Amino acid sequence: MLELKDVCFTIKKEGEPLNLLDKISIKVPAGHFMAIVGPSGCGKTTLLKTIAGLNEESEGDLYWNGKHLVHEADFEPSEIGYVPQFSIAYDQLTVDESIESATQLRVKTSSAAELDHRIDSVLLETGLDQLADRQVKVLSGGQKRRLGLAMELVSGPRMLLCDEVTSGLDPRSERDIVRLLHQLSRTDGRSVISVTHSLAHLELYDSILVLHEGKVAYHGPPQGLNHYFSVDDTEEIYPKLAKQPSDKWQSSWLKHRQAFYQKLETRREKLIDDGVLKVPAHADVGSLTNDTITSKRDETKTKKQKPVSRSMAETGPLSDPDEETSTDTGIISEAPEAVETPSIFKQFSVLLNRRWKIFFRDRGQVILQVAILLGFPILVSLFNERGNVNVVHLSDSFQGSMADIQEKSRVFLSDLKIGSAISGIIMFQVVLLALMGSNNSAREIAGERLIFEKEKFGGVRPLAYLASKITFIGTLVLIQSIWMAVFVQQFWPFPEGPHAGFLDHILFLILINAAMSSICLGISALMRTSEQSSLLSIYLVGFQLPLSGAVLALPDKLAEITRPFIASYWSWSGSIESLGPSHKNAVKAVIETDLNPVLTCQYVLAIHIIIGIVAAYIGIKRHSWD
Structure with a gap:
């Protein structure tokens, strides 16, 4: 009662x-x-x-x-089961897949046969057995309500609450x-x-x-x-x-x-x-009435209550x-029988597999990702000719004569041309990967917030949900960043430095993508709507280039305030520091912005990633049903 x-x-x-x-x-x-x-x-x-x-x-x-x-x-x-006013199923999944996912997230089953039995029982109980293979997006309003009920019945709740x-x-x-x-x-x-x-x-x-x-x-x-x-x-x-x-x-x-x-x-x-x-x-x-009213069933009990x-x-x-x-x-x-909640690892596995299934069935999202993956590196490679010019050096016999001064002027002009091209190509990669990171995460949590809130109510652990998002987005980050570096490398070989060189550059491209993806994931978890999250993420990417100082050096006081928050600066600065001495000097000839050591840049970007993940976890843990 x-x-x-x-x-x-x-x-x-x-x-x-x-x-x-x-x-x-x-x-x-x-x-x-x-x-x-x-x-x-x-x-x-x-x-x-x-x-x-x-x-x-x-x-x-x-x-x-x-x-x-x-x-x-x-x-x-x-x-307890709670059926809200909004849909709690993904359009890209079928009825059977939706119920299977709900069962695996809420009920610990001992075998595949037990899982199938639970799914089949719920399908029959709600009259959805003939619609099991239909995608959610083609269901009628009444059928979607039945599906919502079915997804709550998988754990056999004793109390079922239905809202409109x-x-x-x-x-x-x-x-x-x-x-x-x-x-x-x-x-x-x-x-x-x-x-x-x-x-x-x-x-x-x-x-x-x-x-x-x-x-x-x-x-x-x-x-x-x-x-x-x-x-x-x-x-x-x-x-x-x-x-x-x-x-x-x-x-x-x-x-x-x-x-x-x-x-x-x-x-x-x-x-x-x-x-x-x-x-x-x-x-x-127990009786609905007061103690003074005794029901017939109370009289038939053989033990004292x-x-x-x-x-x-x-x-x-x-x-x-x-x-x-x-x-x-x-x-x-x-x-x-008592129903046990699956382990955090099982929930993580189910959530991750479901996310990839939804991703590949969303044709618009797949086309967008492919277009970005191919189009952005091509845009960078269009500027390869400007950066493929050899660096000109002064002769060892420089004496200061008029001819030598002309040679020095020629070297200086060459440095300006090459340095600006190299700085621009690296910054172009950095900003485009920041944009990719925003696209990866801006709507990832906010766009499905209500569904997650419902699943959290049903026993899904926030940590399992966050881990599935990090793994999914992390895979995109690696593919996008490595592909960007390798593709551009074929047209504009990264000038090797005395140390890791190109490997350092790949690492910084991964870090900028991961940092922006992480920060935008945190924004997505903290915002109430996907529109708010997308808008804030766009603003964040928009300020990366002007506040990085890669094009125009910022006033010192402003740079001190903004630089710690501008991930693109740290990725750009780290990649510039990974260049060989002659190419780095050529870049320094055209910029006024101070650069930081490679390790410092790596640490700062790592901190950005951690801050984004912590913000995402706080946002996920916080109740945000409405």
Whole structure:
């Protein structure tokens, strides 16, 4: 049983406290199907999120099978399923692949046969077995809602919360979904709570909770709605609510609650006696009414019940979770097996494999990556002729004569030409790889944030998710950076220095791509929308060239402030320092910006990467459902 006692959820509005939920007290027993209805803004979704733990209640208590959800322990990921308003599946995957992914992320299976059995059972239960091979993007609205339900059922949750799963559907699809939810509440003692704007098909629910301005106006059987509100048609309920303050409706309900709960209890007992409703013996099957009202099933129990907590004992008798009950009451004596969450390594593997599958099925993304991979190096190679000129040196017999001065002038002009070409070619590679890094990561987390939040709610570890992103993006970084260096090398051989030379240059190209990818990944995790993340990432890349000092030296004071944050400067500076002495001198002849040692540049870029990853982890850990 789920019980809420005087639950409030308060926010600040213009400096004043505002109760979005005000003293909510309800009970939802095992195997119960309840609708939450009410006018827009009355607190329906807020209540659902508070039950789920996505909103932390400001006051009051929540209990689940006698366990205090705040002071003792929250729902286990396998105990609860939450179906949000938005789609929780990737368009590029099939129905079967979506359910398989959800199962592998939430349920530890011992064999492939067990995995297949779970998937097949859920497909049959939700009526999706004939659509298993269809991609999500071609499904209708009703089919997508069924898929959302299926992905939550893989762990066999005892509590299923549904937020507007019928909104936007045609009447037939809406009725089909409500019938499916009704059926799901009749098996394994699963409690189903559904938020809905619609007042159609209310007869399929066991109880209706009507909210008005965050307060309970009614919670009882659907047959009692019209009588309680004194209306002829349920469509007249919302206008009737507006005629009285919510305080009056709340006080009125408190006077009549006991009588309506008694009707719910009587109907529930009949369903169990008739075998229509089957509740596992491990579930809390306590009475909806007060201790003064004893249900028939309480009389048939052979063992004394033990109240789990003071508050629960005060509001109604509870069953002993270890107590076995005779099957003639419609109660199943066997408790379902506990579901374990897969290891972090298994989740990482599933997430990474799924990411690559989505990538290769997204034709637009693949074409863009190929175009960037081929086009950007070609752009750099167009300037190869400017950098392929040999460096001119002064003769050893330089004496300072007019001829020697002319030779010195010629050498100086040669250095200007070669130095500017080399500096430009290296900076061109650096900036293009920074742009690639931004493209790699700017939308990577923000673009699928809601899906990840849902999967995190279901037990996916943030560290597994982040590791899969780093591995996926890291692979792109290596391919892009090495290909850039090798391709350009065929047209403009990197002038070898006394040490690693070209290898150092490859390393700096990898580091700039990785640094920008990492920073943009952090931005993607911290921003609320993919549009915000993309815009900020574009600005970040846009400032790389002018603030690097590679074209025009910055004022010293400005350079001291901006240089630590400009990754392109450190990659460009490190590659210039990797050049041979004559080519490095040629570059220094045309730049005024100070350069830094190779190791310093490597360390700074490594710090950029670490900062980006830490920011990404903080953003992933932070709750960002809305």
